[in-house]
Amino acid sequence: MPSMDAISRNLMLDSLRDYAKKNIPYDLIREKDQANEFPEKILKDMYDHSKLGVHLLMVPSEYGGVSGGTYDIYRICEALAHIDLGIATAVFATFLGTDPLNVGGTEDQKKKWLERIAKENLMVAYAATEPDAGSDLVNLRTRAEHVIKNGQLVGYRITGNKQWISNGGVADLYTVLALAPGGPCWFLVERNMEGFAPGKHEDKHGIRLSNTAALSLDGVFVPKENLIGEVEGRGLLQAQAVFGYTRVMVAAFGLGAGWEAVEQAVRYSQQRIQAGGPLSDKQGYTHKLIVPHAVRLEAARAYIEETANRLDSGEHGLQTEGAIAKYSATESGNRAADDAIQAFGGYGYTRDFPVEKIKRDIKITCIYEGTSEVLEMTIYRGRWQEHLKTRGCYYSDMADKMDELHGRNPAVGAKASALALRALAAVMEECRAQKLTRHQSVTFSLGRLIAAAELSCVFAKTAAKDKYSESVRFDTQGWQAMSRVFAREAALRTASEGLALVLGSGEGSAALSAGVNMDEVQAAQKGMMEDMDLVAVKLKQTFKAR
């Protein structure tokens, strides 16, 4: 679905924030977090279409929804993550659970079920994971057997167990992945069906406001109309078709929760006086605990937005891009939250300050919807194909474009980004020539470097635009300084870690040294301190002490 108009989207964001401000104070979140309790009333309100109706974003307007596009959903997910990642997950689970219907449902199924989800404010759960099948769904054990009456197929009996299902104990409707005789399929299972039983609410490290439960299905009968798409064997394709944008949603969670932690630290740092001045004026504090995280999160934002806009303009799949977006935003968010505790000192280590909870919550974003390691592999696999297909030109062509951009606008770090991309191209080529990708660790590390180099490219392109998107809270001067800081870091990382990768598993070569061009990478570091100082000032201006 294309995204909606900016005004409608921002009105929805305002309504969501207003609801949270009035109804979800931190004390309540803290109480529920400690009690490990699902905030049922809040979620009921948020799903109530007369109050908020946040679940309607995933439902097209012809079925009573509001037809949100990927960009809209990213913005809402980011805002939800600022509130509480557990609550965000309870909304996300419905988005996710609705996906197989949106992607693979027949017209009649969409009409029936999407209309019910919209009208009855149904909470949905997405049940794919099993005790022995996480990212590797091929190990699927849940079975759906044919039920035949008078020689006709009338339905299926589903038997199996599902694990770590968000909304598992509280949903009204479940989309369940099971293996039918014709292959994996999605089935619509209602909570009250015989033989269906959710397990206990898990006692988790974080997102404790999100209900997570195992599901047990013991010969649950579903009529054949509940097979999504009404053709067996399409389940995995239907699941994969949406990874591009479901990962954008989790990326938005990493971004939102990560920024919430950084914002709180920036505000606090202006009030906390140590050694004669506020912490926010001390480089040893800001340039370690604050600035690098803000910069990485904004790089991830630029990448998320580009991916969301591409999906909204009709491009399909974008699984590698979705993986890069999620990997970068959630890893950066997780590290940002960790350092936010450090930034608060002893206070950060107590439950009186939300950063402690954010740190526990955000960890899940590096795990669900594809662990960081699975994503490193996905990113590597996607781009390795491109490297081979283009005979090694994939990243050098991109680097040429960055050099051109640098010619037009020398202020966005495009030159450093070009260095990162060229180093990456050289490292990948060397890995190919020496067959180093036989080491799994090399492939995963390549995934990491690819993400950093590509983010620097997209950040530089975006920072060079005349007008920034609605989500950017910094002026041109600030955002371009962030892009420069990120590009320098990406260049240095790609070059040094890339070299270490090849030298550690194979042999060095003249082509590698020339391609990585360490001299230029070093020269590009000039100006870093000044830019970090500038970013620290911009952060202070944007997030004033309260």
Add this chain to the structure above:
Amino acid sequence: MHIAVCVKQVPDTTEVKINMETGTLIRAGVPSIINPYDHFALQTAMELKKAHPGIRVTVISMGPPQAKSVVQMGLALGADDGVLLSDMAFAGSDTWATSYAISRAVKKLGKVDMILAGMQAIDGDTAQTGPGVAQQLGIPQVTFCVKLDLDGKKIIAKKLIDGGYETVEVRAPALFTMIMPKEYVSQYPSFPEIHASLKKPFQVWSAAEIGAEPQYLGLKGSPTQVSKIYPPPQREKAAMTHGSSQEAVEKILDILRKEHFIEE
């Protein structure tokens, strides 16, 4: 009955900073919101509409194209149609030029019985535009209202005065500026209400379309010129005393004695 509600998009003043060197507001990254008093005016109109069937509500704003946001907010909350006055000719208008433009727009709307506005906008805090509109239209105005009721042809307004409230009866057409009562809770529209508001009638009017004469608009038509903006000097922190009244008074007396404001 036809009610026109005037709304303004303002920067969230809790987030605004002042550039001390240039004396201008730093607006980058500051969210825009509907002026809270206007939000209350809108909500008052909606309550009247709910209680008295047959009332039509039009939301009017003036500003750049993005100010459509506050008009759409009004539509989402239940208004019937919306108008945005947007034209470079309006840029730089002070309260007088703005009230001239709005009064022209109200005339174009046809028969309007009540005009509601916030008592003031939180960015300029002038409280002049609403009264200016009444003046330009030559209709009565009741300012600082907390509640409006209809009784046949009479409009009953409860307004804030020094030390209490005054109840005023007035006949249409009249203008009312609204001030929020303490217990007021602003309502925000739901997602489907926002989505549905896109289908309601909305128009953008230029200066020419409302028949406004250019010499009365923009900087040219504005007798007020803002020469400088600066934050008031920060006051020194007050010392707070705690305990019973007796104890607190003792402590204050101690301070006053120490500082030699009073002698034994």
